[in-house]
Amino acid sequence: MLDITLKNIQVNLPDKSKLFHVDHLHIPFGEHVLVKGKSGQGKTTLLHLIAGLLKPDQGELKIGSESLINLNDNQLCQMRREKIGVIFQKLNLLDHLTVKENVLLSSQNVGSVLDDVGLAQCADTRCSVLSLGEQQRVAVARILAQKLDIILADEPTSSLDEENTQFVINALKKKAAGKTLVVVSHDDRLTPYFDRVLQFSEVIR
Template sequence: MLAVKHLSHRFRNGDEETPVLHDIDFVVDKGEMVALLGSSGSGKSTLLNLMAGLMKPTQGSILISGESIERMSENQLAEFRRTHIGFIFQSYELIPHLTVRENVELPLVFQGMKAKARKDKAVALLTKVGLGEKTEMFPSQLSGGQQQRVSIARSLVTEPAIVFADEPTGNLDTKTEKEIIDLLIELNESLQITFVIVTHELEVARRTRRVIQLRDGFLVEDELWAGEEQ
């Protein structure tokens, strides 16, 4: 599903190069739910950007569904992201003047899906994440946890191969954080969607079945957990 092979990355500033990632190597299988754990400066955000095709690595390769994304052109990458990758953001990234349903439908607009089919799919997903009665509301009318549920539904609407969640509970209180992780676990199990959750919180990471930990740009731990509070 996702294979990161001997990945290294350096940022260049004039004649100076700053190494950020060092020979990162791991595989995520289809249907896994994995946490990418690291503190600020560990390299996890850079690794996320590389895996999502938003940057190209200095060395190494990244394969998603057997495709080497580092070899793709910008146009190819844009199309690949639209069809293979879902994103969940810490700040939700919802469009305020669109309804909840329209926000979820938006990726399907870019795919050229007809209006009725888009609406039916969006409503079905919103119902699955517990927002079936709020489809015609606007993001400003929802709580933070509800807005993140909209973001989760939007990430799944194109039936991606993999979903990257970037600090998905970072703006939420403890109770809502648990509810969102519970929802992601349920979706992972029921839909067999592959999730990579990027977080600096050990409590969040340990809810998943596997933790990949970065420190100072090195992979320091790749461990299976029994999963807490599943």
């Protein structure tokens, strides 16, 4: 099983001073976890560690039995392609492509994901003319179209109103049924949707 385990993890700033330290964090496979905290504490960094986009300065980080510390860049890229999807705060959409074309870049199986995030009517619209909230939903749809064991999301509802927040979170939870979902956010509206809610300030020291 692809449990997420962090032990004695430390991340330093460029000047070598400590950003944060995690003594122990265990997320069993299939759990849906919300990590809440203020901006600037390091929530995005934590998500990037779990995705293998960043290596800690010390400690042990495992996905299942695989130590991410020991994998090279190609192996980490393969793991992300096959197992881990990341919804970034910076959306990384191609503005000149349509909504559907952006989703097709990550998967040929678009299916009902645009319906799930309330964007079916925008399938042939270029992303450059969408609102920020609509672009955020495209980024979510792009991950939902893939078959992944772990979904990581960085502030996926920060630009969404109440109705579209429900669209996105329900779609994420539907896609992640039986899989792992980790969301980092400062959005208090998300709390009722999650099995487990962690305060980031309690995870780190």
